[in-house]
Amino acid sequence: MNRSMKALVIGGGIAGPVAGIALERAGIDAAVFEAYDATADGVGGALGFAPNGREALAAVGIDIEPIAEDMDAFVMLSWTGKVLGEFAPPPDLPKQRMLWRTDLYRLLYDTAAERGVPIVHGKRLTGLTQDADGVTAAFADGTTERGDVLIAADGIRSAVRALIDPHAPAPRYSGLLGFGARVPGEGLDSTRRKMHMAFGKRAFLGWSVTEDGEAGYFINLPWKRPMSAAEAKAVPPAEWLRHLAAAVADDRTPGPELVRRTRPEDLLVTGALEDVPTVPTWHKGRVVLIGDAAHATSPSSGQGASLAAESAVMIARCLRDLPYERAFPVFERMRRERVERIIAMAARTNQNKAAGPVARVIRDLVMPPLMRRADPKRFTWQFEHTVDFEAPAVAGV
Numbered sequence: 440m441n442r443s444m445k446a447l448v449i450g451g452g453i454a455g456p457v458a459g460i461a462l463e464r465a466g467i468d469a470a471v472f473e474a475y476d477a478t479a480d481g482v483g484g485a486l487g488f489a490p491n492g493r494e495a496l497a498a499v500g501i502d503i504e505p506i507a508e509d510m511d512a513f514v515m516l517s518w519t520g521k522v523l524g525e526f527a528p529p530p531d532l533p534k535q536r537m538l539w540r541t542d543l544y545r546l547l548y549d550t551a552a553e554r555g556v557p558i559v560h561g562k563r564l565t566g567l568t569q570d571a572d573g574v575t576a577a578f579a580d581g582t583t584e585r586g587d588v589l590i591a592a593d594g595i596r597s598a599v600r601a602l603i604d605p606h607a608p609a610p611r612y613s614g615l616l617g618f619g620a621r622v623p624g625e626g627l628d629s630t631r632r633k634m635h636m637a638f639g640k641r642a643f644l645g646w647s648v649t650e651d652g653e654a655g656y657f658i659n660l661p662w663k664r665p666m667s668a669a670e671a672k673a674v675p676p677a678e679w680l681r682h683l684a685a686a687v688a689d690d691r692t693p694g695p696e697l698v699r700r701t702r703p704e705d706l707l708v709t710g711a712l713e714d715v716p717t718v719p720t721w722h723k724g725r726v727v728l729i730g731d732a733a734h735a736t737s738p739s740s741g742q743g744a745s746l747a748a749e750s751a752v753m754i755a756r757c758l759r760d761l762p763y764e765r766a767f768p769v770f771e772r773m774r775r776e777r778v779e780r781i782i783a784m785a786a787r788t789n790q791n792k793a794a795g796p797v798a799r800v801i802r803d804l805v806m807p808p809l810m811r812r813a814d815p816k817r818f819t820w821q822f823e824h825t826v827d828f829e830a831p832a833v834a835g836v
């Protein structure tokens with residue numbers, strides 16, 4: 440066990456705090472450094488949490504049950520409201536969960552505090568140096584921190600990724616901008632714990648309405664030019680609401696009503712939905728990437744947060760049992776194939792979401808028989824993954 444090791448974790452989103460908690464459990468001294476002054480660079484709204492992510496968190500004693508709701512199935516519809524297919528994970532698998540992102544942050548931050556893992560805000564990493572004895576992180580406020588290893592959980596636009604590999608690829612635009620809101624659901628049909636998703640005429644809509652009248656939705660809006668979150672947020676929300684209303688106007692879904700019920704101040708604007716299909720360099724010397732920094736999938740996978748949790752737990756397990764020079768390649772070997780397969784799957788879904796008029800007709804014709812005949816294993820393999828945190832990490836496991 441590496442009890443004398445000190446890990447610097449960069450990024451206080453999802454992967455960072457989970458890594459801190461897992462490292463502490465592994466007997467490794469860890470501290471998390473987050474760029475923003477307050478809790479993570481918040482994309483608010485709802486988050487689909489997959490069974491594999493829940494299992495990964497449970498492996499290090501983080502229980503999301505009190506903040507999560509079961510989702511029994513996904514229902515896919517066309518713009519006419521016709522059900523294209525329904526997908527329910529097999530009964531032997533734990534259910535998909537839905538939770539509010541702010542609740543997850545609070546749970547992770549509270550758990551980190553309880554376990555004595557510091558999360559320090561206002562620390563934007565701008566540089567790093569490594570030598571035979573350790574790694575030094577330099578922050579924008581002029582301070583530095585020294586550790587034995589540095590775990591970069593600094594998200595899809597990772598500064599560390601670019602520092603360890605100046606040729607690392609930039610995020611790829613999916614052709615879609617992201618929006619969402621939590622609105623009053625009175626008078627709307629309950630979705631009965633099923634996530635509904637519609638390939639609308641001009642935009643993709645996902646929504647759920649609880650029995651007690653709370654509704655949440657997201658819209659993926661095809662948009663030619665990528666816009667950063669800051670650029671998209673600079674556009675008045677009332678203007679975005681007009682675009683969204685026009686995009687869903689012809690759809691026979693609750694889309695028009697959900698948009699109508701959204702107050703401009705409640706609209707979540709996330710900007711370009713992106714992924715990074717492959718990051719060639721996951722580690723260099725004492726530095727390793729986890730979460731979106733290493734494997735950013737577009738939100739269409741519903742797996743980004745869960746994969747971030749898995750990797751955070753895995754890296755702690757590897758560092759507990761192996762020196763970092765062996766731990767990092769073993770970590771990469773255990774993770775790369777799985778995460779890149781999920782990233783590719785989500786990218787294919789994005790093509791359907793941004794389909795033009797002809798592709799849309801073909802999609803709506805082809806999808807129902809395909810979904811009926813689809814072998815559930817085509818989807819369930821991603822949920823069946825478990826992390827055995829207690830088992831020693833050895834090469835190849």
Ligand SMILES: Cc1cc2nc3c(=O)[nH]c(=O)nc-3n(C[C@H](O)[C@H](O)[C@H](O)COP(=O)(O)OP(=O)(O)OC[C@H]3O[C@@H](n4cnc5c(N)ncnc54)[C@H](O)[C@@H]3O)c2cc1C
Binds near residue numbers: 455486564593738
């Ligand atoms: C609109 C949208 C909807 C999504 N929906 C889902 C979903 O339903 N289900 C799902 O599983 N996933 C979803 N995702 C993906 C999911 O949010 C990410 O995969 C997940 O947040 C990755 O966690 P992370 O900790 O690696 O990165 P992040 O959550 O992005 O956290 C990175 C953190 O690092 C900090 N940081 C950045 N640079 C620095 C620096 N230089 N120094 C210090 N700190 C820094 C940031 O401020 C941030 O707090 C969605 C994403 C988007 C954009």
